[in-house]
Amino acid sequence: xxxxxxxxxxxxxxxxxxxxxxxxxxxxxxxxxxxxxxxxxxxxxxxxxxxxxxxxxxxxxxxxxxxxxxxxxxxxxxxxxxxxxxxxxxxxxxxxxxxxxxxxxxxxxxxxxxxxxxxxxxxxxxxxxxxxxxxxxxxxxxxxxxxxxxxxxxxxxxxxxxxxxxxxxxxxxxxxxxxxxxxxxxxxxxxxxxxxxxxxxxxxxxxxxxxxxxxxxxxxxxxxxxxxxxxxxxxxxxxxxxxxxxxxxxxxxxxxxxxxxxxxxxxxxxxxxxxxxxxxxxxxxxxxxxxxxxxxxxxxxxxxxxxxxxxxxxxxxxxxxxxxxxxxxx
Numbered sequence: 001x002x003x004x005x006x007x008x009x010x011x012x013x014x015x016x017x018x019x020x021x022x023x024x025x026x027x028x029x030x031x032x033x034x035x036x037x038x039x040x041x042x043x044x045x046x047x048x049x050x051x052x053x054x055x056x057x058x059x060x061x062x063x064x065x066x067x068x069x070x071x072x073x074x075x076x077x078x079x080x081x082x083x084x085x086x087x088x089x090x091x092x093x094x095x096x097x098x099x100x101x102x103x104x105x106x107x108x109x110x111x112x113x114x115x116x117x118x119x120x121x122x123x124x125x126x127x128x129x130x131x132x133x134x135x136x137x138x139x140x141x142x143x144x145x146x147x148x149x150x151x152x153x154x155x156x157x158x159x160x161x162x163x164x165x166x167x168x169x170x171x172x173x174x175x176x177x178x179x180x181x182x183x184x185x186x187x188x189x190x191x192x193x194x195x196x197x198x199x200x201x202x203x204x205x206x207x208x209x210x211x212x213x214x215x216x217x218x219x220x221x222x223x224x225x226x227x228x229x230x231x232x233x234x235x236x237x238x239x240x241x242x243x244x245x246x247x248x249x250x251x252x253x254x255x256x257x258x259x260x261x262x263x264x265x266x267x268x269x270x271x272x273x274x275x276x277x278x279x280x281x282x283x284x285x286x287x288x289x290x291x292x293x294x295x296x297x298x299x300x301x302x303x304x305x306x307x308x309x310x311x312x313x314x315x316x317x318x319x320x321x322x323x324x325x326x327x328x329x330x
Contacts, residue, residue, distance in 0.1 A: 024059040031055035032069045036076060039104070049198070052108065053115040053206030062116035069112075070105050077101050099143040106136040111199055115206065123228070126199055127263060133195035134259075141186060187255045189262035196266065222274040223281060223324075227267045232319040235264035271318055272311030278324045 020028075031051035038048035055065045077097060110129040117125050238261035245254035280288045298307050318324070 049202035050205040056115045096144045103140040130196035134191035188258035225274040268315035272315030
């Protein structure tokens with residue numbers, strides 16, 4: 001899940017009182033510009049945080065990077081809102097751009113803290129940052145729920161009129177409970193897991209670009225990842241609490257323990273993947289390539305759930321059976 005990063009040799013890039021030189025300022029401005037472009041560029045939207053992470057790593061500045069990105073986004077959003085006032089699109093009825101701006105700004109802050117903060121282990125930082133992002137995502141959804149209702153109605157009409165489009169949604173849409181299912185998914189881990197994956201992928205991309213530019217390996221990947229020692233007991237408690245809170249119909253507590261359980265499951269899934277990569281690291285290059293291709297094929301096949309379950313179980317078992325040797329990261 002999370003590899004432990006190292007700072008660049010000979011410099012603590014996260015120390016306070018940093019004086020930004022011209023090169024650092026240019027790096028931040030360029031990365032912010034790329035981030036703003038990615039945020040509004042279709043598929044590249046998924047990677048809009050990676051340039052900001054790169055800027056923080058290289059410049060060492062958390063706050064200047066954050067304020068530059070936040071203010072730039074505010075200016076662009078203000079211009080967009082001015083355009084929207086004169087070019088009203090009915091499909092955006094109920095959409096609140098202020099709430100969207102609040103969400104993006106919070107995500108900027110959480111991700112930049114994840115990259116630049118050094119007080120906690122990276123695993124704990126990504127969980128805390130993802131939790132903050134998930135809360136704001138849920139607030140944003142509730143604040144502009146009418147927009148999603150309108151969007152759902154448009155999608156429903158399209159699917160019902162054209163049954164060949166997404167046929168597996170026919171029964172759900174015909175029963176009219178799609179929004180209820182979506183809310184249940186969002187509250188019970190969907191928001192948290194979505195933000196967590198967004199942060200993890202963008203963080204990884206930031207370090208990949210840094211390693212390519214500096215031509216040095218800055219982390220050891222999943223091979224060096226170990227789950228905290230008490231994770232298995234937290235998982236067991238959360239699983240038991242899910243059944244307990246459901247039986248008593250305590251929805252707030254059920255939502256909380258679902259999120260805890262899913263985070264623990266992801267940690268063990270990452271640990272299982274770490275065991276696999278550790279095992280592959282001692283094999284020949286051709287063998288590793290063949291296994292990677294096989295894994296990709298399996299992931300894209302119907303048995304992908306079984307493979308993920310096997311990795312999850314492997315990660316859980318390492319709580320009692322040390323499959324890897326070496327120093328454990330707590």
